[in-house]
Amino acid sequence: MVKITGFTTRDVRFPTSLDKTGSDAMNAAGDYSSAYCILTTDSEYTGHGMTFTIGRGNDLVCSAISLLTPLVIGKDLDELTANWGQTWRYLVSDSQLRWIGPEKGVMHLALGALVNALWDLWAKTLGKPVWRVIADMTPEEVVRCIDFRYITDALMPEEAVALLKEVEGGKAERIKEAEENRAVPAYTTSAGWLGYGEEKMKALLKESVELGYRHFKMKVGGDLEEDKRRLRITREAIGYDKGNVLMVDANQIWSVPEAITWMRELAEFKPWFIEEPTSPDDILGHAAIRRALADIPIGVATGEMCQNRVIFKQLLQANALTVLQPDACRVGGVNEVLAILLLARKFGVPIVPHSGGVGLPEYTQHLSTIDYVVVSGKASVLEYVDHLHEHFVHPSRVQDGYYVTPMEPGYSVEMKADSMDLFSFPGEAKGWWRSDDAKIILEGPRVI
Numbered sequence: 001m002v003k004i005t006g007f008t009t010r011d012v013r014f015p016t017s018l019d020k021t022g023s024d025a026m027n028a029a030g031d032y033s034s035a036y037c038i039l040t041t042d043s044e045y046t047g048h049g050m051t052f053t054i055g056r057g058n059d060l061v062c063s064a065i066s067l068l069t070p071l072v073i074g075k076d077l078d079e080l081t082a083n084w085g086q087t088w089r090y091l092v093s094d095s096q097l098r099w100i101g102p103e104k105g106v107m108h109l110a111l112g113a114l115v116n117a118l119w120d121l122w123a124k125t126l127g128k129p130v131w132r133v134i135a136d137m138t139p140e141e142v143v144r145c146i147d148f149r150y151i152t153d154a155l156m157p158e159e160a161v162a163l164l165k166e167v168e169g170g171k172a173e174r175i176k177e178a179e180e181n182r183a184v185p186a187y188t189t190s191a192g193w194l195g196y197g198e199e200k201m202k203a204l205l206k207e208s209v210e211l212g213y214r215h216f217k218m219k220v221g222g223d224l225e226e227d228k229r230r231l232r233i234t235r236e237a238i239g240y241d242k243g244n245v246l247m248v249d250a251n252q253i254w255s256v257p258e259a260i261t262w263m264r265e266l267a268e269f270k271p272w273f274i275e276e277p278t279s280p281d282d283i284l285g286h287a288a289i290r291r292a293l294a295d296i297p298i299g300v301a302t303g304e305m306c307q308n309r310v311i312f313k314q315l316l317q318a319n320a321l322t323v324l325q326p327d328a329c330r331v332g333g334v335n336e337v338l339a340i341l342l343l344a345r346k347f348g349v350p351i352v353p354h355s356g357g358v359g360l361p362e363y364t365q366h367l368s369t370i371d372y373v374v375v376s377g378k379a380s381v382l383e384y385v386d387h388l389h390e391h392f393v394h395p396s397r398v399q400d401g402y403y404v405t406p407m408e409p410g411y412s413v414e415m416k417a418d419s420m421d422l423f424s425f426p427g428e429a430k431g432w433w434r435s436d437d438a439k440i441i442l443e444g445p446r447v448i
Contacts (some may be wrong), residue, residue: 002077002125007069008064010036011417013055013425014358015432015441016390020195021387022356026222026251028195029447031390032358033425035061036415037069037113039121041077047121050412051113051329052357057106067097072118081122084145088335091115092147097176102404104307108332115224115333116363120411129277130334130411135175139304142374146339154313160342167377171210174373176251182438184368184403186384187215188249189356191234194219201230205237211399214244215381217275221250224265231269241268249275252305256285260292273299273322297431301325304354309339316347320385328363336410337367339374341375353377355383362389362412371406391419411423 005376016022017029034056039047051061065344072080080087091111092103092316101107123130134142134347139161148157177183191204208216208274218234220227229247238244248271254262259277274293278285279303290300299322306312308331324344326337337353344351351371361384368382382403389395393414397404407413 001089002045002121003045004020004039004075004121005042005225006040006073007065008036008040009065009069010034010038010420011059011062011425012036012050012420012423013433014059014391014423014440016113016387017055017441017447020193022193024219024249024251025194025253027054031060031441034359034415035065035109036420037065037117039069039072039114039117041121043125045121046123047117047119048126049113049115049333050107050359050413050415051325052360053109054357056167059446060106061109061113064097064106065113067109068094068110071386072114076126077118077122080118084335085143085147086143088115088151089147091320092132092332103310103332108307109330111332112329113333115327115335115354116411116413120145120336120413123226123411127276127409129366129406130406131178131366131373132175132296134338134370135171135373137374141170142338145335146342147335148339150310151313151339151343154317155339155343155346159346163342163345164374167375167400170377171373178369178373178405179407180403181399181402182269183372183379183405184365185215185379185381185401186213186403187217187381188213188347188384188386189217189219189246189249190384191216192218195223198230198233202233202237205234209237209244211398214401215247215250216382217247219251220248220266220274221253221262224262227266228269229264231266236270246271247273247275250277252276252279254278256282257289259289263289263293263298264296267296267298271298273301275301275323275325276304277302281307281311283311283314283318283320286315287318290320290322299323299368301352303327303328304341304356308342309336312340313343316343316349321349323352324349325352326367327356330361338370338375341367341371342397346378350378350380352380353382356385358388359392359413359415361385361403362392362394362406365396365406366411368403369405387445391415391423
């Protein structure tokens with residue numbers, strides 16, 4: 001028996017705004033950050049979870065984690081994991097905390113950190129990576145992990161079990177492919193950040209091609225002529241007829257009519273999809289954009305800012321998406337992601353999780369493996385951003401164009417103690433945020 005005895009939260013921020021890593025049309029200068037949750041126990045095991053933000057407000061998520069964690073302190077881990085769907089419902093049911101959600105916003109971001117820390121802890125006690133914990137479940141056990149409230153008009157539990165049973169036949173072979181690092185093909189956004197200069201972009205594109213990447217994502221939406229220039233450079237590097245795939249991402253910058261007009265202007269570059277063309281809450285807007293671009297054809301993708309399984313349900317019901325991109329943290333952790341994976345499976349939409357942030361590739365390598373091995377049985381691509389992995393005990397890696405499947409017990413986001421100490425905000429006297437180097441961010445103008 002393992003009892004949860006306490007918790008720690010850490011506000012960890014990396015100064016990525018200094019080199020424009022992560023910059024796009026909506027977010028010009030983010031500092032990749034982690035609202036971190038560590039669960040302590042009466043055993044040798046600890047559970048590590050985090051939620052990704054881009055700087056200011058990370059402290060709010062840490063405070064929300066502190067409000068939620070008392071719900072699990074003093075509980076036996078076996079009690080919490082015996083019926084995961086029931087536990088997830090319990091964690092979103094504090095009525096006073098629920099009032100400032102519900103199941104969205106800062107509270108849901110904090111829930112993601114806590115729930116993922118519980119999965120990390122549980123997987124460590126079982127001696128397995130999270131993806132393998134779920135791969136070793138029966139279909140009925142997987143479905144018991146999910147809270148079906150609000151989605152039974154689209155997917156019933158018994159229907160979910162049947163969907164999982166349909167792909168059970170090839171599961172052993174897919175597990176073997178995962179163990180051989182052939183389950184999750186990677187795509188790169190490393191050259192695509194909007195704040196990068198031309199020479200840096202060209203160098204990173206060249207490097208990515210040489211490394212064997214076949215899928216490339218570029219940010220768009222700042223200026224139409226500049227977008228055309230950058231995409232022309234991209235196509236010169238990756239070609240039109242070499243089997244390489246281009247995706248573009250507007251990060252919610254446009255209205256619906258703007259998105260349609262702008263993407264028709266970019267159609268000559270033959271992108272697979274436009275990601276986040278408009279507000280993440282605009283289900284009907286996404287559907288309208290998809291219909292308007294169908295003849296080009298350019299698909300529509302979204303998900304990193306979608307709040308919960310209900311929004312995803314509606315996007316799927318409205319036939320608004322070509323690709324679905326859930327975030328490992330924003331939707332409240334592993335359990336809700338499982339619901340979203342199964343919804344996508346029912347509607348026949350491929351899963352490409354959002355991975356553009358610190359710790360996200362560490363998380364999403366598990367989620368894409370789960371989707372391939374357990375849920376859909378179909379390989380898809382997963383974003384890989386080559387930044388900040390050195391701060392994790394078990395960093396994600398790409399080899400020969402595929403993610404190296406994590407085999408260490410847990411959920412792969414355990415951060416090195418030295419990194420947490422150095423980049424904690426506002427930090428101790430010797431921390432980075434107390435140094436002279438930090439003044440350009442702390443004392444400079446806010447980038448809007």
